[in-house]
Amino acid sequence: MHDSSNDDLVILGGTFDPIHYGHLRAVEEVRQALAIAQVMLIPAGHPPHRQSPWADAHHRLVMARIAVAHHPRFSVTSLEVERAGPSYTVDTLNILRQQRPQAILAMVIGMDAFLRFDTWRDWQHILELTHLIVTGRPGWPAAELPEALRQALYQRRCEDVGTLRRAPAGHILFHTVTALEISATSIRSLLASRQSPRFLLPDEVLDYIEAERLYQNP
Ligand code: ATP
Numbered sequence: 001m002h003d004s005s006n007d008d009l010v011i012l013g014g015t016f017d018p019i020h021y022g023h024l025r026a027v028e029e030v031r032q033a034l035a036i037a038q039v040m041l042i043p044a045g046h047p048p049h050r051q052s053p054w055a056d057a058h059h060r061l062v063m064a065r066i067a068v069a070h071h072p073r074f075s076v077t078s079l080e081v082e083r084a085g086p087s088y089t090v091d092t093l094n095i096l097r098q099q100r101p102q103a104i105l106a107m108v109i110g111m112d113a114f115l116r117f118d119t120w121r122d123w124q125h126i127l128e129l130t131h132l133i134v135t136g137r138p139g140w141p142a143a144e145l146p147e148a149l150r151q152a153l154y155q156r157r158c159e160d161v162g163t164l165r166r167a168p169a170g171h172i173l174f175h176t177v178t179a180l181e182i183s184a185t186s187i188r189s190l191l192a193s194r195q196s197p198r199f200l201l202p203d204e205v206l207d208y209i210e211a212e213r214l215y216q217n218p
Contacts, residue, residue, distance in 0.1 A: 006037060007103035009096070011130065013042040013080070013089060015184065016060050018209060019067045020201040022182035029177045030108050030133050031073065034161055038073055040096075044087040045080045054188055055214050057081040066204045090122040093129040097169075104168050105130040118148045127156060131164055132172045136179070191215040 012027045019041075031039050043060045055063075061081050068074035079095060080087040089107075096105060107130045109117065114134045117123055126132075145153070158164050158171040187197040192215060198206060209215060 007100040008036045008038065009100070009103060009105055010034060010036050010039045010133075011042060011093075011096070011105060011107040012039065013044060013087075013092070013107070016041070016043045016064050017055055017184045018060070018187060018201060018205055018214070019064045020182045020184060020187055020197075020205075022180045024067060024202075025180055026110075026135050026177045027108050030106065030135065030175055033175060034104075034106055034133070034164070036104065036106060038075065041068065041074065041076045042080055042092060043076065043078075045083055046086045059208075059212060059214060063205050063208055066208055067202050069204070088121045090120070090126050090129070093126060097129050102168060104165060106133050106164070107131065108133045108135055110135055114149075115145065118146050118152075124152070127152060127172070128169060130169050131167075132156075134172065134174050135177045136174070188215045192217060 010027060010031045012023060014023060016023065023041075027039050027041070031037075041064050043057065043064050045057045058081070061076065061078055064076045068076060079092055083091070093105070093107070107126075109132060111134055114132070117132075120126065153172055156170060156172045158173055161173070164171045164173050182200050187200055190197045190200075191209065196206075
């Protein structure tokens with residue numbers, strides 16, 4: 001049995017442009033399901049898989065910090081924001097694994113991201129460094145998987161948390177989370193059309209967006 005440790009982490013990377021309750025609730029549900037004490041949020045600096053973010057990395061980092069400021073189980077790392085060049089998840093996970101050789105690492109990704117996971121740099125190595133928790137998200141039903149991912153699932157899929165907790169990395173678990181149909185895109189659209197996204201994200205984050213006049217231009 002893998003020794004449970006205080007270093008165990010649920011990890012969520014994203015652009016967080018801006019962070020919202022869809023992100024926070026999904027990762028909190030996974031944290032509770034896996035009985036892991038800590039969550040680490042990793043805002044991407046220069047995401048390789050999508051267009052440039054709307055708010056710069058500093059603002060996205062600050063918004064993530066504000067969102068979890070009152071929640072000691074949550075931390076935010078500036079690891080990717082501070083690194084020059086594109087933010088590759090594998091580089092970040094290598095660092096976290098070096099810092100926590102024995103810990104359970106469980107990286108949350110939405111089903112939408114999982115469907116393209118085989119395009120991520122060194123994706124097979126990522127699966128050696130962390131567990132993958134694939135969360136269902138409204139509007140993204142489980143679609144046809146690329147062959148390489150199907151193979152990986154065949155080797156690594158596990159059906160229960162107990163199996164996953166016996167190893168520090170290497171399993172893929174599908175986990176349904178409460179469907180919150182919130183996206184950063186829809187929040188940015190509301191703001192650009194001068195409507196309020198209040199209650200889709202923490203008030204303190206919205207206060208920051210308003211103070212810094214973020215997302216005002218379509
Ligand atoms: P955008 O609309 O700008 O593409 P987003 O809201 O999808 O942004 P990201 O920062 O790209 O947010 O998401 C980071 C991670 O959080 C991804 O794995 C994504 O699947 C997941 N996620 C985003 N929104 C939700 C949600 N409403 N429920 C569950 N997971 C979510």
